[in-house]
Structures are given as C-alpha cells and as structure tokens.
C-alpha cells in the first residue's frame with residue numbers, strides 16, 4: 001500500500017496531518033506497535049522538517065507486511081553539511097520556531113535512531129530527499 | 138498507578154477548557170514537555186501531557202503519541218482554534234497557573250509516574 005501527501009512549508013495548521021494518517025494506516029494494517037512507533041517518529045520529524053526548513057515537498061509511505069518505507073522529498077534550501085545536521089542539538093531554526101517547541105536539533109538524530117536503513121541526499125538551493133526503512137518484526 | 142482527570146483538576150486547581158464530560162478518564166502516566174521531538178520519542182500512550190506549548194502542534198502531538206489529556210501550565214491558554222481541534226478529537230484540555238515543576242511534583246506525589 002502506498003500513501004502520499006503533499007507538505008507545504010510554514011503551514012503549521014496542517015503540519016503533522018500526513019504523519020497522523022500514516023500512523024492510522026499502519027495500525028489498520030496491523031503492523032507491530034514498535035514498528036509503527038519508529039515509522040511515525042521518522043514520518044513526523046521528516047514532515048516537520050519540510051514544514052520548518054523547506055518550501056514544499058511530499059511525504060510518502062510504502063507499507064508492506066515486511067517493512068515500512070518513508071520517503072520525504074522537498075524543494076528548498078537543502079542541507080549544506082549533512083553530518084553536522086545529524087548531530088544532536090544542531091539546529092538552524094529561528095526563535096519563533098523554537099517558541100513552538102521545535103528546533104531542539106533532535107529530529108534527524110531521532111530519525112536515525114528509529115530507522116533500520118537511512119539515506120539522506122541534499123543539494124543546496126535545490127532540495128532534500130530522505131529515505132528510511134523500518135523492518136516489521 | 139492511574140489518576141482520574143477530575144483529581145488532576147482538583148490537585149492542580151485547574152480550569153477545564155474542553156472535555157468537562159470526560160473528567161472520569163484515567164491517565165496512566167505523566168510527561169512534562171516543552172520540546173516536541175522529545176515528547177514524540179518518550180511520551181507513552183495513555184499519558185497526561187503537561188506543557189507550556191499552546192500552539193496547534195501540541196494537539197497533533199497528543200494524537201500521535203495517544204496522550205489522554207493535556208494540562209497547560211504557567212497560566213498559558215491556547216487559542217480557540219486549538220481548543221476547537223481538541224474538542225473535535227475528544228481530547229480534554231486543562232489549564233493551571235502552576236509551573237511545570239510544581240504541577241509534575243504534585244502529580245508525582247499523588248502516585249503518577251513516567252511509565
């Protein structure tokens with residue numbers, strides 16, 4: 001089963017909806033709760049990163065009984081130094097974003113912890129593509 | 138140990154912003170949070186979220202982690218749009234003037250734990 005959602009930069013009223021729908025689909029599909037939990041951390045953090053840091057993009061979930069694949073694709077500023085961005089606490093989020101509870105620099109590290117496989121590619125001034133897999137045990 | 142929202146309301150001297158009819162709901166644990174990413178990783182299903190964050194994202198987060206209710210601390214009050222969304226999702230919202238530390242301490246003393 002494939003679910004795909006458009007994600008708009010800075011649209012905080014709808015932000016998180018895509019991940020919420022993916023969660024419901026995973027639960028309906030009867031995935032293991034631990035798998036769902038990990039997949040949802042990835043989906044939500046990746047969705048919020050598009051909302052906060054990019055212009056627009058999409059969030060896709062490919063769900064099979066064996067695994068969940070999450071793909072976040074965006075057009076935006078890109079990430080100049082991915083290994084720096086992966087460090088806990090590194091964030092370029094401005095103060096008004098931090099006031100909303102984001103910008104701890106924990107999104108990508110938490111994605112890394114939750115994913116069984118992860119690949120992030122980014123081109124400055126073009127966009128970012130995140131691909132992650134969680135195996136369903 | 139679990140605590141009913143009615144008891145939470147009394148202990149924290151809290152106002153009920155929505156969900157007056159759901160005060161019989163029991164929460165199984167508590168989580169104090171001012172960071173969305175941490176809450177997503179550590180908050181458990183069935184928990185009570187205590188927070189100073191009042192934007193709409195806290196409602197989405199509560200839905201995602203299957204929190205049973207939210208207490209806003211430090212006298213913070215969310216806007217009508219946020220309360221409306223919570224009402225739609227049958228998520229009770231309470232608000233207290235107490236600080237986060239104080240609120241968590243009182244609930245901990247009453248037996249509520251992180252897990």
Ligand SMILES: Nc1ncnc2c1ncn2[C@@H]1O[C@H](COP(=O)(O)OP(=O)(O)OP(=O)(O)O)[C@@H](O)[C@H]1O
Nearest residue numbers: 049053078085091092102103104105106107108174
């Ligand atoms: N899709 C993206 N496009 C451009 N830059 C990004 C994107 N995702 C992440 N980044 C950059 O990587 C940094 C670290 O991302 P990460 O998700 O770990 O933290 P954050 O989003 O700043 O805060 P948090 O996720 O804790 O709310 C961001 O601050 C931003 O500079």
Ligand SMILES: [Mg+2]
Nearest residue numbers: 045049107108
């Ligand atoms: Mg992030």
